[in-house]
Amino acid sequence: MRVPLSWLREYVDLPAGETGRDVQAKLISVGLEVETVEQLGAGLKGPLVVGKVLTIEELEGFKKPIRFCTVDVGTANSTGEPQEIVCGATNFSVGDKVVVILPGGVLPGNFEISARKTYGRNSHGMICSARELGMGDDHDGIIVLPPEHEAGTDAIELLELVDEVLDIAVTPDRGYCLSMRGVARETAIAYGLPLRDPALLDVPGPNSYGYPVEVSDPAGCDRFTARTVTGLAPEARSPIWLQRRLQKAGMRPISLAVDVTNYVMLELGQPLHAYDRGRIDGPIGVRRAQPGEKLTTLDGAVRVLDPEDLVITDNRGPIGLAGVMGGANTEIADHDDTAGATADVVIEAAHFDPVSIARTARRHKLTSEASKRFERGTDPQAASAAAQRTVDLLVLLAGSTAESGVTEIVAPSAPHTISIPADHPDRVAGMEYGRETVVRRLQQVGCDVYGSDELVVTVPSWRPDLTDPNDLAEEVIRLEGYENLPSTLPKLPSGRGLTESQRLRRRVGRALAGAGYVEVQAYPFIGEGVFDQLGLDADDPRRVTVKLANPLSDQEPALRTTLLPGLLGTLRRNEGRGNHDLALFETGLVFRPTGDEPAPPRLPVDRRPTDAEIAALDAALPRQPRRVAVVLTGAREPAGWWGKGYPAGWADAVEAGRTVAREAGVELTVRKDQQAPWHPGRCAALYAGDTLVGHAGELHPRVIKALHLPERTSAMELDLDLVERASSGPVVAPHVSPFPVATQDVALVVDADIPAADVESALGDGAGELLESLRLFDIFTGEQIGEGKKSLAYALRFRAPDRTLTAEEASAARDAAVSTAAERTGAVLRGA
Amino acid sequence: MSAPNKSYDPVEVETLKPEEIERMRDEALAAIASAADVDALREVKVAHAGDRSPLALANREIGALPPHAKAEAGKRVGQARGAVNQALKARQEVLEAERDDRVLVEEAVDVTLPYDRRPEGARHPLTTLSDRLADIFVAMGYEVAEGPEVEAEWFNFDALNIWADHPARTMQDTFFVQGKEGGKDGEESGVVLRTHTSPVQIRSLLDREPPVYVICPGRVYRSDELDATHTPVFTQIELLAIDEGLTMADLKGTLDHMVQSLFGDDITTRLRPNYFPFTEPSAEMDMVCYVCRGESVGNPDRPCRTCSSEGWIELGGCGMVNPRVLIACGVDPQKYSGFAFGFGIERMLMFRHKVEDMRDIVEGDVRFTLPFGMEI
Numbered sequence A: 001m002r003v004p005l006s007w008l009r010e011y012v013d014l015p016a017g018e019t020g021r022d023v024q025a026k027l028i029s030v031g032l033e034v035e036t037v038e039q040l041g042a043g044l045k046g047p048l049v050v051g052k053v054l055t056i057e058e059l060e061g062f063k064k065p066i067r068f069c070t071v072d073v074g075t076a077n078s079t080g081e082p083q084e085i086v087c088g089a090t091n092f093s094v095g096d097k098v099v100v101i102l103p104g105g106v107l108p109g110n111f112e113i114s115a116r117k118t119y120g121r122n123s124h125g126m127i128c129s130a131r132e133l134g135m136g137d138d139h140d141g142i143i144v145l146p147p148e149h150e151a152g153t154d155a156i157e158l159l160e161l162v163d164e165v166l167d168i169a170v171t172p173d174r175g176y177c178l179s180m181r182g183v184a185r186e187t188a189i190a191y192g193l194p195l196r197d198p199a200l201l202d203v204p205g206p207n208s209y210g211y212p213v214e215v216s217d218p219a220g221c222d223r224f225t226a227r228t229v230t231g232l233a234p235e236a237r238s239p240i241w242l243q244r245r246l247q248k249a250g251m252r253p254i255s256l257a258v259d260v261t262n263y264v265m266l267e268l269g270q271p272l273h274a275y276d277r278g279r280i281d282g283p284i285g286v287r288r289a290q291p292g293e294k295l296t297t298l299d300g301a302v303r304v305l306d307p308e309d310l311v312i313t314d315n316r317g318p319i320g321l322a323g324v325m326g327g328a329n330t331e332i333a334d335h336d337d338t339a340g341a342t343a344d345v346v347i348e349a350a351h352f353d354p355v356s357i358a359r360t361a362r363r364h365k366l367t368s369e370a371s372k373r374f375e376r377g378t379d380p381q382a383a384s385a386a387a388q389r390t391v392d393l394l395v396l397l398a399g400s401t402a403e404s405g406v407t408e409i410v411a412p413s414a415p416h417t418i419s420i421p422a423d424h425p426d427r428v429a430g431m432e433y434g435r436e437t438v439v440r441r442l443q444q445v446g447c448d449v450y451g452s453d454e455l456v457v458t459v460p461s462w463r464p465d466l467t468d469p470n471d472l473a474e475e476v477i478r479l480e481g482y483e484n485l486p487s488t489l490p491k492l493p494s495g496r497g498l499t500e501s502q503r504l505r506r507r508v509g510r511a512l513a514g515a516g517y518v519e520v521q522a523y524p525f526i527g528e529g530v531f532d533q534l535g536l537d538a539d540d541p542r543r544v545t546v547k548l549a550n551p552l553s554d555q556e557p558a559l560r561t562t563l564l565p566g567l568l569g570t571l572r573r574n575e576g577r578g579n580h581d582l583a584l585f586e587t588g589l590v591f592r593p594t595g596d597e598p599a600p601p602r603l604p605v606d607r608r609p610t611d612a613e614i615a616a617l618d619a620a621l622p623r624q625p626r627r628v629a630v631v632l633t634g635a636r637e638p639a640g641w642w643g644k645g646y647p648a649g650w651a652d653a654v655e656a657g658r659t660v661a662r663e664a665g666v667e668l669t670v671r672k673d674q675q676a677p678w679h680p681g682r683c684a685a686l687y688a689g690d691t692l693v694g695h696a697g698e699l700h701p702r703v704i705k706a707l708h709l710p711e712r713t714s715a716m717e718l719d720l721d722l723v724e725r726a727s728s729g730p731v732v733a734p735h736v737s738p739f740p741v742a743t744q745d746v747a748l749v750v751d752a753d754i755p756a757a758d759v760e761s762a763l764g765d766g767a768g769e770l771l772e773s774l775r776l777f778d779i780f781t782g783e784q785i786g787e788g789k790k791s792l793a794y795a796l797r798f799r800a801p802d803r804t805l806t807a808e809e810a811s812a813a814r815d816a817a818v819s820t821a822a823e824r825t826g827a828v829l830r831g832a
Numbered sequence B: 001m002s003a004p005n006k007s008y009d010p011v012e013v014e015t016l017k018p019e020e021i022e023r024m025r026d027e028a029l030a031a032i033a034s035a036a037d038v039d040a041l042r043e044v045k046v047a048h049a050g051d052r053s054p055l056a057l058a059n060r061e062i063g064a065l066p067p068h069a070k071a072e073a074g075k076r077v078g079q080a081r082g083a084v085n086q087a088l089k090a091r092q093e094v095l096e097a098e099r100d101d102r103v104l105v106e107e108a109v110d111v112t113l114p115y116d117r118r119p120e121g122a123r124h125p126l127t128t129l130s131d132r133l134a135d136i137f138v139a140m141g142y143e144v145a146e147g148p149e150v151e152a153e154w155f156n157f158d159a160l161n162i163w164a165d166h167p168a169r170t171m172q173d174t175f176f177v178q179g180k181e182g183g184k185d186g187e188e189s190g191v192v193l194r195t196h197t198s199p200v201q202i203r204s205l206l207d208r209e210p211p212v213y214v215i216c217p218g219r220v221y222r223s224d225e226l227d228a229t230h231t232p233v234f235t236q237i238e239l240l241a242i243d244e245g246l247t248m249a250d251l252k253g254t255l256d257h258m259v260q261s262l263f264g265d266d267i268t269t270r271l272r273p274n275y276f277p278f279t280e281p282s283a284e285m286d287m288v289c290y291v292c293r294g295e296s297v298g299n300p301d302r303p304c305r306t307c308s309s310e311g312w313i314e315l316g317g318c319g320m321v322n323p324r325v326l327i328a329c330g331v332d333p334q335k336y337s338g339f340a341f342g343f344g345i346e347r348m349l350m351f352r353h354k355v356e357d358m359r360d361i362v363e364g365d366v367r368f369t370l371p372f373g374m375e376i
Helices: A020-029 A180-191 A240-248 A256-268 A354-363 A369-376 A380-398 A424-429 A435-444 A469-480 A500-514 A529-533 A564-576 A611-619 A650-663 A701-706 A720-726 A756-770 A807-825 B018-034 B038-049 B054-064 B067-106 B125-140 B198-207 B248-263 B323-328 B345-353 B358-363 B366-372
Strands: A002-004 A033-040 A048-059 A066-072 A083-087 A097-101 A116-118 A121-123 A163-169 A213-215 A221-230 A272-276 A284-288 A294-296 A302-304 A310-314 A317-321 A345-352 A401-410 A417-421 A448-450 A454-458 A582-589 A626-633 A635-637 A668-672 A678-688 A691-699 A714-719 A742-751 A771-780 A789-798 B150-152 B191-193 B212-221 B233-243 B269-276 B279-288 B312-321 B337-344
Touching (some): A294 A317, A380 A401, A417 A469, A424 A435, A424 B248, A500 A720, A564 A714, A678 A720, A714 A720, A742 A807, A789 A807, B018 B067, B125 B212, B125 B233, B125 B248, B198 B323, B198 B337, B248 B269, B248 B279, B358 B366
Antiparallel strands (some): A310 A317, A742 A789, A771 A789, B212 B233, B279 B312, B312 B337
């Protein structure tokens, strides 16, 4: 809502020196969001006067029409002689009144005017357009004023060029502030000054000879006032003051009748509609649209109506989309109109159901000044005053006559009352206002208040947002000033800190970052083509996605079922920006619907849902497990003065899985597997106990190619929820033996396809309790050990808790280990 | 060097003559003094103090002396050998020290060599800032509550007093999950990507008996295109406190505590009236600009980029929980009241760390993330 300060002063006697900034600060303190204060005419300096065009000479030989004019500017040029001015506009004639700035004047934008030679003539000033004067964007030529203004009159004052305009962002609950009346009320409260309420008008009572109206949907329209004005003078224009107020408020002047309805809407907040009476056929009706009905609205669009749309009708059918936009077929005709100007108008001032208006506006994607106000709730009690104000202005400005018929259809309703304890605002705020303050503040916003300890509050008709006790508390607290609230802290029950799961997630993040991974938070939106690129089978469960009805991009309409697409995309983006050695990780939810989730029940909000109802809501949601994943490419350790470094590969990816699991206290078991998108020979399945928790390894070369990734890109993804579930609780401290260690190395020859993990677990099982640790320190393949074989060299460390082991004991344990390995894996001690 | 054993006269042994012993000693001492390093000294030691050195051989001759001469000769040889050994030891120490010094010099390296051998990692600043904020409240006794990101509309809207026709429920703001029929009208699925973490507040109220004090960080979704200041996927942190007798003053104090924990003891907050369906009264919350502390206001010589010389930085929305929300969660609004607030962590990251473009936060460029390290 744009509020010119000069207009605001009409309703509140603000102190004379009060600036827009001052008013802004006051209004902000009572809770209106005044976003900006626009300084109109800033830097403007006269002489700027009314001029009368005396002669026009068309200059020839230029690319555009140029006029050399003489203009009577009265005595403003101190000589009284006609002023010679060159002008590029052509929308005026001899005798017209125009706006002239004389040499020495300055236009907004620090545009200084001086006498100068142009187009071969001396020009002493300039004839101004609306835009040059900062009045609006209208640039159809220079301003032609109504003829009644005298040449030489100061135009700065006449056109009210210097003003301040407050721009207020009105929240949805404060619809009444979409009017001068509402903002003036808040201003009056903020300054503690009286308000001159423009809606306090003498309005004649309804009678039976007004324009006939039939409201057949009183729920959608509980008030309809119709008034008629006849004999509008065809040449009547909106006076400058009216045009200027509209412009300052951000609306374009159109024609007198339309301008007046807009003006009254801005003033009182009541949208009005003016029908050309000559174009209405029979009584006006209000009803819901019938299926298939159509209406051409004022904006020229043909709209197919919905049976829920509230429409205004005449005998022919819909003539307006109630509260949103009128129809083209009863539009007020302009004075330029070939069919002739409108002489008689019917004025509608109605009150419509906000929800119905909101739905219609949204359904037709049609927001108007009217619908904005009706949606937020208008003051039904102001409708007849608004109609009266419109009639008065039309009579005054258009030389027309008000018919005495007054139609008023009102569905009975009781004013809304709320009961609150007098100290309710105190208890909400946490400070003591006292009953007196509470009552005074509520009365200021327009409430009637009765009672002492328990207040019965009748809310004003313009505040449909005040429905609950806390709404009233807010009125008191905001007017007393949010800035005056004390700052206290509640006394909380003792907390227990983060949950195990939350702590685990932080540890995992730190461990991966410590291992050189950089965290990424990728968008979860994916296109389903990525599943083909990842080489997933047609029936892979990861292809079952949650799909969005309104994705940002049609290319990515689904939600991720794996973290890899986002991570790989981020890897590729980094690679493209010249970062080649990359190790990235992400922790986040993936979305795994079954596709058979039932729709959630529609539950009420006036009670707690039952446990079964909550379960039914949850059943409508997809499974949303938390995953952690890494991707790597380039060098894991770069080459440098220390040596060659080594490339990131499958083993790093598997190790990342172990790093994660270790934080949960889980020892991962690694098994060979084949799973898209991994390389079939370089894919590890990661198990926590018997539970498969994820996969790791190098990506399939086809995947790398399809996704344009660097060669040998490797990845790991595991289900953090499952890992967490496998977590075994607190660590049991080991017994640290003070006795010396006995080290034994063994080299075992096995078939090349025997997994090292099998050999290792056999050794471990066979070695018995004396085994302290076991480490694979070399792998050897070659002729010496034969085709299809490999030699695995292990260092075994034995130690007893209570004694120094003898060489015989250590050897016996080693032999037992080797024999178990031989038994399970066919291992043969090398050199034996 | 003296010649070893010759035939000798058993009475008068040449090698045991005092001057001979002196000569042997002096020769030894000279050799010791001239030994240039530890290795040379080792040879000198063998030659002059070894088993076959002149003094050792002379010592053997003592036995051949007549008894009356033994004592004196023994004393003379012993003293000479003692002097040699002492000189050896002293020289050994000097030479070892010299050698050690030399080795240390020779082993010197260029300690300024870079060692970027182990790759650096980092956590995302949104994660660490979210953790940091959560920690402030956990220290006060709050729990961290979490919930699903794909959420039923009842939790995301209805229970929060965002009724069916509220503008927030339009496609401009909300991502709707497609309904089963696969039709365009996605609103039918009744499931959305949560537009705030407020549904977690609802779940918390349904899960727990009051008093409830929870902080809800998490990812949320709104259908905005990514640009320098907007992202369709962002991180919110919300707080909910429900107890007997909670007030707006408590809300204000909690906000003050938060900004003081993050930005310094003298930073305060300001509340401005606003409107949200789920709170009543509602407010917009601002904090004093931690950079200029308000001194840039009306002071064109000292403009502040962080607050655009407004003196205040907008944080987010807050208010007293609307009793209608409590009713939908089965909490008695006559007995309990509470407050809530929420804001976007991206915005705070931007003004706290001078991030100029939202896309930097979103895109995952390692050059952006690495400097943030492990904590924020």
